[in-house]
Amino acid sequence: MVTCSTKGSIVSANRVDENLWVRQFHPAPTAATRLVCLPHAGGSASYFFPVSKALAPGVDVLAVQYPGRQDRRHEACIDDIAELADAVTAELLPLADRPLVLFGHSMGASLAFEVGVRLEKEGIVPLALFASGRRAPSRHRVETVHLRSDDEIIAELKALSGTQSAVLADEEILRMVLPAIRSDYKAAETYRHTGGARLAAPIQAHFGVDDPRVSRDEAAAWADHTSGGFELASYPGGHFYLNEQAPRVIEAIARVTSTAVA
Structure with a gap:
C-alpha cells in the first residue's frame, strides 16, 4: 500500500458510472465479490491501488474518494462521520448487486x-468488515489534533508516518493537503x-502492535459490535503497519472473498 498527495492522482482509474465517490483501478466485471476500501484521515482512493492490483480480477475493488482531495479537491470536505456514511452508503446501494466486503483503515x-450499519438497515449484509488501525466505536479517547496549528498537524503526520516524506517536504502540496486532513481529523x-x-x-x-492510536484491548473491543464472528490480528509496526504488512492483510481479505458464490 502507498500514500499519495492530494495534488493529483498518480494512477488512472475508472469511475463507476461516473460516480465521484468510487474509483476502480482494475475493473473486474466478472468478479463474484466487491471490496469497498475506505481511506484514513487525509487519505485518498489511490492508497488502495496496490490492493486493487493484487486482488484483480478475482475481486472488484472499489476505492472511495472523499471530497476535498485529488480530483475532488475543489469540493467542500465533510467533517462528520455520520454525514460521510450517509453519502457513501447512498453511492454503494446501486453497487450492491454483488456481495460486499468493507475495509477501512483508521478513520x-x-x-x-457506520456504512455497514446503514447497509444492513437496507437489507444488505456485508460478507465482512475489516477494521484496521482503529479502536472500536465504543472506545473513546479525547483527541484534539484537528484544533492544532498547521505545524502541529504536520508534526502529527510525521510521527504516524502516514504521508510520504516527499509530500511533507513540499510546501505547496502541504497547503493543499492540510484542509482535508484537518477536516478528516475532526470527523x-x-x-x-x-x-x-x-x-x-x-x-x-x-492493528499494529506499536500503534499509539489503538491498543490491543481497544482493537479487541470490536467484538462487541457484531453478532457474527470476530477475529483479531496484530502485526509488527505502528499506525501504518499496512505499508509493510499489506500482503498478509490482502491474504486475509482474499480468504473472505473466496467464500462468495458467483
Missing part, C-alpha cells in the same frame, strides 16, 4: 462500521458511537 474503519475525533447498533456481518480487527 476509514469507523466510517466502514474521526468527534465521532461518537450512539450505541445499540451491531452488525450481523463478522468483523476482523487488524
Whole structure:
C-alpha cells in the first residue's frame, strides 16, 4: 500500500458510472465479490491501488474518494462521520448487486462500521468488515489534533508516518493537503458511537502492535459490535503497519472473498 498527495492522482482509474465517490483501478466485471476500501484521515482512493492490483480480477475493488482531495479537491470536505456514511452508503446501494466486503483503515474503519450499519438497515449484509488501525466505536479517547496549528498537524503526520516524506517536504502540496486532513481529523475525533447498533456481518480487527492510536484491548473491543464472528490480528509496526504488512492483510481479505458464490 502507498500514500499519495492530494495534488493529483498518480494512477488512472475508472469511475463507476461516473460516480465521484468510487474509483476502480482494475475493473473486474466478472468478479463474484466487491471490496469497498475506505481511506484514513487525509487519505485518498489511490492508497488502495496496490490492493486493487493484487486482488484483480478475482475481486472488484472499489476505492472511495472523499471530497476535498485529488480530483475532488475543489469540493467542500465533510467533517462528520455520520454525514460521510450517509453519502457513501447512498453511492454503494446501486453497487450492491454483488456481495460486499468493507475495509477501512483508521478513520476509514469507523466510517466502514457506520456504512455497514446503514447497509444492513437496507437489507444488505456485508460478507465482512475489516477494521484496521482503529479502536472500536465504543472506545473513546479525547483527541484534539484537528484544533492544532498547521505545524502541529504536520508534526502529527510525521510521527504516524502516514504521508510520504516527499509530500511533507513540499510546501505547496502541504497547503493543499492540510484542509482535508484537518477536516478528516475532526470527523474521526468527534465521532461518537450512539450505541445499540451491531452488525450481523463478522468483523476482523487488524492493528499494529506499536500503534499509539489503538491498543490491543481497544482493537479487541470490536467484538462487541457484531453478532457474527470476530477475529483479531496484530502485526509488527505502528499506525501504518499496512505499508509493510499489506500482503498478509490482502491474504486475509482474499480468504473472505473466496467464500462468495458467483
